[in-house]
Amino acid sequence: MNMRIIKKIALGLLITLVLLQFIPASVNKSEKVSEMDITIQYPVPSTVQSVLKKACYDCHSNSTSYPWYARVQPFRLWIDGHVKDGKKELNFSEYGAYSKKRQFNKLRSIRETLEEGTMPLKSYRLLHAGAKLTDAEKATVLKWVNDTRHLMEAEIE
Amino acid sequence: MKKVFFAVIAAALVFIACNNDKQAESHDMAGVNKDTAATSASAVDKDIKTVSVTYTNLDPKLASSIKVVVDHYLHIKNALANDNEQEAASGGTAMFAALNKLDKSLFTAEQKKLYEENEEDVKEHAEHIGKSKIDHQREHFAMMSEDVYALTKAFGAGKTLYHDYCPMYNNDKGALWLSETVEIKNPYMGGKMLKCGTVEEKIQ
Numbered sequence: 279m280n281m282r283i284i285k286k287i288a289l290g291l292l293i294t295l296v297l298l299q300f301i302p303a304s305v306n307k308s309e310k311v312s313e314m315d316i317t318i319q320y321p322v323p324s325t326v327q328s329v330l331k332k333a334c335y336d337c338h339s340n341s342t343s344y345p346w347y348a349r350v351q352p353f354r355l356w357i358d359g360h361v362k363d364g365k366k367e368l369n370f371s372e373y374g375a376y377s378k379k380r381q382f383n384k385l386r387s388i389r390e391t392l393e394e395g396t397m398p399l400k401s402y403r404l405l406h407a408g409a410k411l412t413d414a415e416k417a418t419v420l421k422w423v424n425d426t427r428h429l430m431e432a433e434i435e
Numbered sequence: 436m437k438k439v440f441f442a443v444i445a446a447a448l449v450f451i452a453c454n455n456d457k458q459a460e461s462h463d464m465a466g467v468n469k470d471t472a473a474t475s476a477s478a479v480d481k482d483i484k485t486v487s488v489t490y491t492n493l494d495p496k497l498a499s500s501i502k503v504v505v506d507h508y509l510h511i512k513n514a515l516a517n518d519n520e521q522e523a524a525s526g527g528t529a530m531f532a533a534l535n536k537l538d539k540s541l542f543t544a545e546q547k548k549l550y551e552e553n554e555e556d557v558k559e560h561a562e563h564i565g566k567s568k569i570d571h572q573r574e575h576f577a578m579m580s581e582d583v584y585a586l587t588k589a590f591g592a593g594k595t596l597y598h599d600y601c602p603m604y605n606n607d608k609g610a611l612w613l614s615e616t617v618e619i620k621n622p623y624m625g626g627k628m629l630k631c632g633t634v635e636e637k638i639q
Contacts, residue, residue, distance in 0.1 A: 367559075379552045383578065 298351040304358045306365075308340040314374035320429065326422040329415050330370060332408035333398050337364025340371035345405070360402075382430050389423045392416055480617055484636040486598075488591040494541040501586065502593035504533045508583050509615050511564060515576060515622035516629060520569040527564030527572070534558050549589050553582040573623055577610035584613060587638055595639040601632045611635070 316322060322330070336342045337360050347353045368384055376384065391397035398409040411419075493501075507530035514522035534557060542550055560579035564572045587596055597614045604610040604623040612622050619632045 377552045377555065379582075380556050383556055387578075 295351075301351050301355060303348070303351075303354040304361070306340060306342040306358075306361050308371070312340065312371050312374075314372045316370045316373035319374040320426055323418075323422060325418050329411065329419055333406075333411055333415075335370065336402075336406075337361050338368050338370050340365075340369065360399075378430065378433075382427060385423050385427050385430075389420060392420060392423075480637075483597070483617070483634055486588060486636050486638045488587075488638065489589045490546055491591075493546070493590055496538065497541045498591065498593065500533070500537040501590050504530060504537065505583065505587060505592040505596070505613075507533055507561075508579070508613070511572075511576060512612055512614065512622045513620070515569070515573060516620040516625055518569065518625040520572065523569065523572050523576075524565050524567070527561050527566075531558060531561040531565060534561060546589070550586070553585055557582045557586070573604075576612070576622060577604060580610065580612045584611060587613065592638070595637055597637050598635045599632050600635050603628075603631065613638075 311318065317327060342357075342361055344357070348357050368387070373381060373384070388397075392411075398406075398411075403409045507526050511523050511526035511530065514520075514526055534554070539547060539550065539554075557579055560575040560582070563575045564579070567575065584598060592613075594615060597617055598611060599614050599619060599621075600609065600611050601621055601623045602609045610623055614620065617634060617637075619630050619634070621629055621632045624631055
């Protein structure tokens with residue numbers, strides 16, 4: 279009796295899991311670099327670029343590098359949600375389309391989230407070894423943030 | 436043995452008491468002493484530096500749209516001063532809706548440029564205040580206040596606004612806010628230090 283209920287539940291779960299696979303996945307992968315990309319708009323040293331790429335771009339650019347489990351639902355739904363929210367908040371690929379003030383403010387937010395350790399997200403850090411930034415990597419990015427802000431200030435004046 | 440025990444307890448109590456004192460002291464306005472704060476809060480209105488609004492020829496429809504936006508901003512401000520997360524959130528949502536309703540086509544080219552410099556940021560902050568915890572609401576409010584300050588200096592708010600400053604917020608990095616009253620009600624500190632802050636100028 280008991281066994282039958284357990285079997286039914288297991289079967290139900292299995293069917294749900296199979297059905298979940300039919301949920302369409304969004305794809306965030308643009309091949310060409312937009313005119314508005316931050317690397318075209320501002321000088322970004324290659325050391326900084328490599329950090330941004332491995333720790334930020336999955337959610338904050340037009341090109342996500344998907345992990346293997348992204349092929350399986352419901353993980354893909356979860357990833358797609360993060361990508362959507364992340365790009366809305368800050369998209370390095372469209373950075374040049376922001377107003378100058380917004381560009382300036384976004385750099386401040388980057389600095390603050392790095393200093394506070396709120397970004398990259400904890401769940402992301404757990405799943406992506408490259409997203410655990412070393413102190414040196416953080417310092418490199420923070421220096422670039424400050425340099426770029428000074429550059430913007432000089433442009434405004 | 437008992438005596439030793441009591442001595443230790445007594446020492447511990449003294450230590451805790453002293454520590455508390457210190458904490459109270461360090462929270463005491465960081466450099467701004469109580470007298471100046473009291474004076475500035477009750478400062479005679481006419482002694483406050485006045486900033487005049489840049490565009491007095493604003494389209495009346497826009498003027499009223501901006502007034503609605505600023506009123507929601509002030510609603511958030513008062514909610515945060517009262518440590519009311521829910522009220523602040525509903526203010527944020529209302530402000531976001533009001534921003535989306537504003538008809539940009541009524542601006543002159545020059546006005547529009549200024550508005551658009553701030554537009555996306557203000558919207559983002561309003562939206563986030565609508566769905567965040569109070570600490571995070573305050574972070575967004577600090578950034579949003581800079582934008583609303585720029586906007587009201589340019590377009591007015593249908594009333595006199597006071598530009599206030601809290602030197603302690605965010606580990607003494609400080610933050611500004613706008614208020615409809617000369618009396619200080621600090622939205623960053625809320626009940627902890629409601630009266631802390633200075634009036635910098637008034638915008639009219």
